[in-house]
Each structure stands twice: as structure tokens, then as C-alpha cells.
Amino acid sequence: MNPASPAPDRLLAAARDLFRRHGYDGTSVRDLTARAHVNLGAVTYYFGSKQALYHATLSAVAEPFAERIAEAARQPGPPLDRIVAALRAGLAYLGEHPEAPAFLFRELASDRALPAPIARLMKRNVGTLAALVREGQRDGSIRDGDPVLLALSAISQAFFLRSAARIIRDALDIDPQSPRQWARVVDHVAESVRRTLDNHQGISA
Amino acid sequence: MNPASPAPDRLLAAARDLFRRHGYDGTSVRDLTARAHVNLGAVTYYFGSKQALYHATLSAVAEPFAERIAEAARQPGPPLDRIVAALRAGLAYLGEHPEAPAFLFRELASDRALPAPIARLMKRNVGTLAALVREGQRDGSIRDGDPVLLALSAISQAFFLRSAARIIRDALDIDPQSPRQWARVVDHVAESVRRTLDNHQGISA
DNA sequence: TTGACTTTCATACGGTCGTATGAAATCATA
DNA sequence: TATGATTTCATACGACCGTATGAAAGTCAA
Numbered sequence: 001m002n003p004a005s006p007a008p009d010r011l012l013a014a015a016r017d018l019f020r021r022h023g024y025d026g027t028s029v030r031d032l033t034a035r036a037h038v039n040l041g042a043v044t045y046y047f048g049s050k051q052a053l054y055h056a057t058l059s060a061v062a063e064p065f066a067e068r069i070a071e072a073a074r075q076p077g078p079p080l081d082r083i084v085a086a087l088r089a090g091l092a093y094l095g096e097h098p099e100a101p102a103f104l105f106r107e108l109a110s111d112r113a114l115p116a117p118i119a120r121l122m123k124r125n126v127g128t129l130a131a132l133v134r135e136g137q138r139d140g141s142i143r144d145g146d147p148v149l150l151a152l153s154a155i156s157q158a159f160f161l162r163s164a165a166r167i168i169r170d171a172l173d174i175d176p177q178s179p180r181q182w183a184r185v186v187d188h189v190a191e192s193v194r195r196t197l198d199n200h201q202g203i204s205a
Numbered sequence: 206m207n208p209a210s211p212a213p214d215r216l217l218a219a220a221r222d223l224f225r226r227h228g229y230d231g232t233s234v235r236d237l238t239a240r241a242h243v244n245l246g247a248v249t250y251y252f253g254s255k256q257a258l259y260h261a262t263l264s265a266v267a268e269p270f271a272e273r274i275a276e277a278a279r280q281p282g283p284p285l286d287r288i289v290a291a292l293r294a295g296l297a298y299l300g301e302h303p304e305a306p307a308f309l310f311r312e313l314a315s316d317r318a319l320p321a322p323i324a325r326l327m328k329r330n331v332g333t334l335a336a337l338v339r340e341g342q343r344d345g346s347i348r349d350g351d352p353v354l355l356a357l358s359a360i361s362q363a364f365f366l367r368s369a370a371r372i373i374r375d376a377l378d379i380d381p382q383s384p385r386q387w388a389r390v391v392d393h394v395a396e397s398v399r400r401t402l403d404n405h406q407g408i409s410a
Numbered sequence: 411t412t413g414a415c416t417t418t419c420a421t422a423c424g425g426t427c428g429t430a431t432g433a434a435a436t437c438a439t440a
Numbered sequence: 441t442a443t444g445a446t447t448t449c450a451t452a453c454g455a456c457c458g459t460a461t462g463a464a465a466g467t468c469a470a
Contacts, residue, residue, distance in 0.1 A: 007417080021316035025230035029458060039419050044459060046417095105310035108368040111226035122372050149393045152369055153362050160361030161354070163313040167327050168353070188354045196397045212447080234428060244449050249429060251447095411470100418465070426457070435448065440441100 008046045010036040015057040020099040023106055024054055055115055061100050062121035066128075068093050073128045079136030080197055083129060084190050087154055090125070091186045094162045095179065101159040126151050133197065142197050154193045161185050213251045215241040220262040225304035228311055229259055260320055266305050267326035271333075273298050278333045284341035285402055288334060289395050292359055295330070296391045299367045300384065306364040331356050338402065347402050359398045366390050 005013075014036040018027040029050050033040050047053040072089035073082050094100055107118050114122070129151035136142030142150075161168070168185075210218075219240040223232040234255050238245050252258040277294035278287055299305055312323050319327070334356035341347030347355075366373070373390075 020314070023228060023230060023311075023315065025228060026315075028456075030456080039417090040421095040458095041419070041460085042417090050458065102314035105314040105368075106228075108371075109225070109307035109310040109314075110228065110231075114371060122369075126372065145393065145396070146389075148373065149366070149390065150397075152366055152373070153393070153397050156361045156365030156369070157358050160365055161357055163310075164327075164357055164361070166313075166319060167331065168357070184351075185354065188350065188358070191350070192355075192358050192401045196400050233426075235426080244447090245428095245451095246430085246449070247447090255428065413470090414468095416465105416467075419463085421461085421463105423460075424457105427455080428453105430453075431451085433449085433451105435446105437446070438444090440443080 007036070007038045007042055011038060011042060011046065011053065012057060012060060015053050016061065016099060019054060019057055020102045024050075055117060058103060058115055058117040061097065061103055062117045065090065065093050065097070065100055066121050066124040069125055070128050073132060078141060079132045079139070080141055080194065083132045083136075083154065083197065084194060086128060086132070087158060087193060088186060088190060090155075091158050091162075091189060094158065095182050095186075098162060098165070101163045104159060105163060125155060129154060136197070150197060153196060157189045157192060161189060212241070212243045212247055216243060216247060216251065216258065217262060217265060220258050221266065221304060224259060224262055225307045229255075260322060263308060263320055263322040266302065266308055267322045270295070270298050270302070270305055271326050271329040274330055275333050278337060283346060284337045284344070285346055285399065288337045288341075288359065288402065289399060291333060291337070292363060292398060293391060293395060295360075296363050296367075296394060299363065300387050300391075303367060303370070306368045309364060310368060330360060334359060341402070355402060358401060362394045362397060366394060 011032060014032050015027075018031055018035060021027075022031075029043050030040060032050075032053070033042055036042070043050055043053055047056060069086045069090045073086040075082060075085060077085070104118060104122070107114055126148060130147040133142055133147040133150050137144065137147070162185075216237060219237050220232075223236055223240060226232075227236075234248050235245060237255075237258070238247055241247070248255055248258055252261060274291045274295045278291040280287060280290060282290070309323060309327075312319055331353060335352040338347055338352040338355050342349065342352070367390075
């Protein structure tokens with residue numbers, strides 16, 4: 001919202017904040033342009049439509065997120081360690097950008113077709129993790145089971161625990177906005193996922 | 206939408222469907238009344254306002270859900286078994302009522318205060334599971350860790366995997382609408398949670 | 411400084427929004 | 441069947457919606 005930055009950037013920043021907080025239908029073009037200190041016509045002028053601005057916002061959130069995870073997954077090491085590292089990278093991004101799960105959740109809750117940027121994000125992240133799961137299953141370090149379901153289990157905890165901030169704050173004495181407390185949540189997720197996937201443990205049905 | 210049922214019931218049924226699919230702001234009173242085959246004024250007449258109808262809808266979804274979980278958790282047996290049973294009961298409810306996670310996700314994504322019915326639902330479910338976790342930690346059958354975080358990890362997988370239906374369908378050959386395939390997801394979650402919580406396994410950091 | 415351009419701006423358009431109003435229809439009870 | 445309460449209905453209100461329009465202001469090479 002730096003008043004010196006160009007109008008399209010200010011609009012994107014306003015969109016990121018307002019769409020996250022109030023959703024697409026709950027945010028009007030007048031809200032957006034007022035927040036960005038641009039004229040009412042700026043959305044049409046720079047993006048063509050409110051929808052197009054929304055999609056641009058989704059891309060701006062989703063792409064660096066998927067990229068961070070993929071990069072962490074490319075590091076060398078045993079598959080399980082790389083899964084946990086990828087998850088930690090994703091959680092680090094969520095720590096800095098808590099709006100990401102909000103956009104995803106809203107789209108999952110709706111009946112519309114998943115917008116392309118969200119679909120790409122999920123396909124890429126699930127694909128990245130599922131590939132590592134398959135690798136670990138081949139070398140015996142990761143337990144049997146559907147790789148995609150295992151990947152989704154891991155992802156779900158990260159997204160949910162980030163968004164359940166208010167539940168956590170109410171029920172527990174953790175404020176997930178604070179980096180120290182968020183670090184506890186991250187460690188918890190890493191440990192949970194490790195336990196879920198590790199093969200070197202007897203298990204009952 | 207049985208045309209014989211009373212107008213308030215038809216409105217609640219329409220609200221359940223439309224609010225879930227399009228959200229609060231994406232659903233107009235005109236949509237609701239048309240779907241329920243009632244007059245435009247019926248929402249005001251029976252519920253007072255659109256907001257009040259929305260809250261009534263949330264209660265109608267959340268209360269039986271929490272009740273089913275609490276009931277399963279009351280059965281006798283070791284804590285870990287009761288956790289898995291409670292989770293299976295919750296997942297069974299989600300199998301019949303896929304709208305529940307949609308409402309929760311939308312509220313979590315928004316900035317509004319959690320509506321009372323949703324807050325009650327989460328507090329009750331987290332409380333139910335966390336109490337069982339504490340019980341298992343006392344008798345040594347469940348590993349150490351924050352009981353609330355452990356409970357949230359379990360819940361997150363259930364909600365997310367139910368809502369990620371479209372991701373699953375795209376990435377995998379599972380149609381979670383079909384009971385047979387949904388049963389696979391349920392078994393997966395039960396197994397994951399068991400592994401996450403069980404203490405009788407050595408684990409790394 | 412001119413002239414062609416990009417960008418900003420105020421305003422207007424047809425629609426739809428949630429809710430209010432009061433008359434008409436329906437129902438239950440006496 | 442008459443009466444009073446409940447429920448249905450058509451319609452109206454002011455507010456806000458997303459987008460279009462064309463004039464005004466700003467930018468910069470020639």
C-alpha cells in the first residue's frame with residue numbers, strides 16, 4: 001500500500017488483503033479501489049475485470065508457494081527427510097503469508113471449478129510430495145499406502161493448523177501469529193507427518 | 206425440498222445447499238426463496254433476516270455432527286481406539302453431509318468472528334478428542350505432545366480430505382462421492398491418526 | 411512546444427441487493 | 441359461518457453492484 005508504488009501493484013496488494021478477508025463476493029470494486037487509492041475505473045483499466053484481478057491475485061499467492069516447496073524437495077537426502085523439509089518450507093511460507101490457505105479453503109468450499117492458479121498449485125504440491133512418497137516406498141523407508149492420500153494428509157495439517165489460528169488461540173494459549181509459537185506448530189506437524197509415513201515401526205490395523 | 210414440508214424447513218434446506226455452494230455473500234435472498242418455492246418475504250417473516258437464516262443453517266449442520274462424535278467418544282475402550290472411533294463417526298457424518306467442512310472452511314478463511322454455532326462445534330470436537338488424548342497420555346498409550354495440537358491434526362485430515370474431493374478426483378482415480386472410495390479415505394485417515402498418536406513405536410526427531 | 415500516447419478521473423447505466431409494507435388469502439376456533 | 445390470527449403475496453424502497461464512457465490531466469519523444 002506504499003503510495004509511491006504503481007497503481008496495478010497497489011491494486012494487487014489491496015486485492016490480496018480484501019479478497020482474503022471477505023472473499024470474492026464480499027469485496028466490491030469500490031472497496032478495492034478505495035483501499036488502493038486509485039480511481040474506480042482502475043480495475044477495468046489495468047486488469048479488464050474484477051474476475052481477472054482476482055485470478056491475478058491467486059497467481060501471485062500460489063506461484064511462489066509451490067516454488068518454495070518444489071525447491072526444498074529437490075535437495076539431496078532420504079525421501080522422508082526431503083518430505084519433511086518440503087513441508088517445513090511450505091509452512092515457512094504460510095508463516096509469512098497466512099492468506100494462502102484462506103484462498104484455498106474458500107475455493108475448496110465453493111462449487112465453482114477450481115481457478116487455474118489454485119488447481120496448478122495443488123497439483124504441483126501434491127505431485128511433489130507424492131513423488132517423494134513413491135521414492136520412499138520403493139526403497140522401503142516409507143510405509144505402503146496410496147501416495148496421493150499420504151501427501152494430502154501431510155498437506156492438510158499444514159493448511160488447517162495455519163487457518164485454525166483462532167481456534168487454537170481460543171482453546172489453547174498459543175498465538176500462531178507469533179513466530180515462536182508458530183514454530184511449535186511447525187515442529188508438531190513435522191513430527192506428525194514423520195510418524196505417519198515412517199515404515200520402521202510396527203503398526204496395528 | 207419436498208413441496209409438502211413447511212416453508213421454514215424448505216428454506217433451511219435451500220439455505221444449506223446454496224450457502225454451502227456459493228457462500229453467504231454469493232447467495233441472495235431471491236435465490237433462496239425461489240429455490241424453496243416461497244415468497245420473497247418469507248426469510249424476513251420466519252427468520253427475521255438473511256443473517257439469522259444463515260446462523261440457523263450453521264446450527265442445523267454443526268449440532269448433529271458434534272453430537273455424533275461425542276457419542277462415539279463415550280464408548281468404553283482404550284483411549285486410542287475411542288479416538289479412532291470418534292473420528293470414524295465424524296467421517297461417517299461427513300460422508301452423508303459433505304456440506305459441513307465447506308461451512309467451516311469458509312468461516313476459517315474469513316476475518317469475521319467465528320459464528321457461535323461453528324465456534325461451539327470446534328470447541329466441542331477439539332475438546333472431546335483432546336480429553337481422550339490426555340487420557341491416553343496418562344496411561345502411556347499415547348505419545349507426548351500438546352493434546353490440542355494432536356486433536357487438531359486428526360481433525361484436519363478428516364475435513365481436508367473430504368473437501369479436497371476435486372483434487373483427489375483430478376490427481377487420483379478416486380471419486381470420494383462414491384461410498385466405496387470414501388471408505389478407502391476413511392481407512393487411510395484412521396491409520397494415519399493411529400500412527401501419529403501411538404506411543405508404542407520408536408521415533409526420530 | 412507540439413502532438414500522440416497513457417493514465418486518471420467523475421459520472422452514468424442498468425441490475426440486483428436486503429428489507430419493509432400492506433393487502434389478500436388461508437387457517438383455526440368459537 | 442363469523443372472527444381473529446397466521447401465513448402468503450406483489451410490490452416498492454433506497455443502497456450498492458460491476459462496468460462503460462468520455463473528458464481532463466499527465467508524460468515524453470520529436
